[in-house]
Amino acid sequence: MEATTRNRPSFANVLVKLEPGDKIIAEADAMASMSANVQMKTRWSGGVFKAILKRIFGGESLFVNEFSAPSSAELVLTQSFPGDIEAIDLKGNTLYLQPGAFLACEPGVTLGLGWAGLASFVGGEGLFRLKVQGTGRVWFSAYGGIFSREITDEYIVDTGHLVAYEPTVNLRVGLAGGIFTSFFGGEGLVTKVRGPGRIYMQSRNFSGLTMWMNSHL
Amino acid sequence: MQYEILARPAAAVAKLTLDNRESITCEVGAMIAMSTGLTVETTSGTKGAGGGLLKGLKRMFAGENFFLNHFTANESNQTLIIGPTMLGDIVHHRLTGGSLVIQGSSWLASDSKVTIDATWQGFGRAIFSGEGMFWVKATGAGSVFLNSFGAIYEVNVDGEYIVDTGHIVAFEDTLQFKIVKAGASLIGSFLGGEGLVCKFHGTGKLYCQSHNPPNFGKLLGPKLKPR
Numbered sequence: 001m002e003a004t005t006r007n008r009p010s011f012a013n014v015l016v017k018l019e020p021g022d023k024i025i026a027e028a029d030a031m032a033s034m035s036a037n038v039q040m041k042t043r044w045s046g047g048v049f050k051a052i053l054k055r056i057f058g059g060e061s062l063f064v065n066e067f068s069a070p071s072s073a074e075l076v077l078t079q080s081f082p083g084d085i086e087a088i089d090l091k092g093n094t095l096y097l098q099p100g101a102f103l104a105c106e107p108g109v110t111l112g113l114g115w116a117g118l119a120s121f122v123g124g125e126g127l128f129r130l131k132v133q134g135t136g137r138v139w140f141s142a143y144g145g146i147f148s149r150e151i152t153d154e155y156i157v158d159t160g161h162l163v164a165y166e167p168t169v170n171l172r173v174g175l176a177g178g179i180f181t182s183f184f185g186g187e188g189l190v191t192k193v194r195g196p197g198r199i200y201m202q203s204r205n206f207s208g209l210t211m212w213m214n215s216h217l
Numbered sequence: 218m219q220y221e222i223l224a225r226p227a228a229a230v231a232k233l234t235l236d237n238r239e240s241i242t243c244e245v246g247a248m249i250a251m252s253t254g255l256t257v258e259t260t261s262g263t264k265g266a267g268g269g270l271l272k273g274l275k276r277m278f279a280g281e282n283f284f285l286n287h288f289t290a291n292e293s294n295q296t297l298i299i300g301p302t303m304l305g306d307i308v309h310h311r312l313t314g315g316s317l318v319i320q321g322s323s324w325l326a327s328d329s330k331v332t333i334d335a336t337w338q339g340f341g342r343a344i345f346s347g348e349g350m351f352w353v354k355a356t357g358a359g360s361v362f363l364n365s366f367g368a369i370y371e372v373n374v375d376g377e378y379i380v381d382t383g384h385i386v387a388f389e390d391t392l393q394f395k396i397v398k399a400g401a402s403l404i405g406s407f408l409g410g411e412g413l414v415c416k417f418h419g420t421g422k423l424y425c426q427s428h429n430p431p432n433f434g435k436l437l438g439p440k441l442k443p444r
Contacts, residue, residue, distance in 0.1 A: 006427075007368035010227030011306070013427040029432070031399070032384045033425050036377030036416065040400040065400075076370070076425070080432040082227070082304065210440035217444055 009084035009145035028061035035073035106136030144204030151195030166197035226368035230300035235290035254292035330359035367428025389421035
């Protein structure tokens with residue numbers, strides 16, 4: 001299955017070329033357009049109970065759509081935010097995604113829900129995180145551009161900017177500086193990530209946009 | 218007229234170069250910058266012809282402004298830079314005698330050899346297509362500029378093609394579409410979030426936008442404080 005991410009980073013969308021036997025699973029409402037011969041099957045996102053948990057805690061839809069085609073076809077997948085999409089090829093390893101970041105995956109990838117801990121919650125990232133594992137490609141999306149970094153010891157990310165990370169990475173909440181800097185310097189709380197492992201960050205923060213807009217209403 | 222589209226796809230503008238006596242009709246507020254050898258005339262219909270009240274009203278229903286701005290060059294080599302208010306993309310479409318049906322707010326500009334009018338696509342499509350009640354119809358032989366929220370991509374339809382509601386920018390009138398359910402079952406289509414989709418058939422060019430403004434609005438709306 002050939003998949004190309006176009007119009008990065010501002011309005012990224014994925015053009016998927018489906019051949020007979022290919023399958024891609026996408027978040028509800030991710031389809032922008034497709035050939036008329038594409039078959040779409042809607043199912044619970046990993047069983048009824050798991051789907052409900054993922055809806056409540058993982059910011060994901062209750063249902064996912066499975067796309068396949070009996071002959072060559074194309075499919076365009078997108079997200080609601082203006083922003084970037086990243087594809088990761090999983091080879092049996094695991095990746096944690098922030099709630100709402102999942103876009104699509106190949107059938108060999110499973111989507112689960114994991115406890116992220118209080119540090120993640122205080123850091124503005126949610127009590128739970130999505131756990132993707134298996135073999136195949138997974139696509140996740142962000143508001144703004146996505147950039148990644150290999151962490152060897154400790155690194156600091158502002159709250160609301162962490163999109164995905166490997167399971168070897170630990171999260172801890174900390175102050176950006178001293179008490180004064182932390183509360184008047186506009187940084188407040190930050191997430192301290194400890195490696196080794198890779199982290200993915202987004203260049204913009206949606207609550208930053210809504211706060212700015214609210215101050216102008 | 219020559220054109221160049223800059224800053225695609227996030228904040229696109231069209232830079233037009235007009236020769237003496239060439240003219241272009243733009244959406245109100247589209248002008249960003251221009252040379253001094255251009256004159257602007259505001260009407261509610263075609264350039265030079267008075268009246269056009271009905272056309273102006275119809276355009277309002279199509280999500281466009283009541284008025285239009287006509288820019289005419291009085292000297293050679295005049296530049297005009299136009300763009301939409303929102304973030305997004307611009308594409309150029311060349312009409313060669315046929316018509317292009319444009320989603321309400323996606324018409325940006327067209328040259329003087331193109332006539333624009335509002336068109337009604339029927340009740341079902343008006344209610345379920347996720348677009349406006351009226352569409353803009355551009356007819357003639359000349360240039361049309363379209364804008365969108367999101368990147369614009371082109372699909373050459375030969376047979377059938379499906380577009381999710383809210384993602385149509387424009388299509389040649391050799392194509393028709395009807396509203397159908399996205400999957401095999403109606404319940405599944407709605408649970409899967411795709412619900413109804415637009416199924417095109419025929420042969421012609423179709424422009425889609427990668428992003429869906431109402432979907433982004435639904436994320437933003439609940440986070441804004443009441444006024």
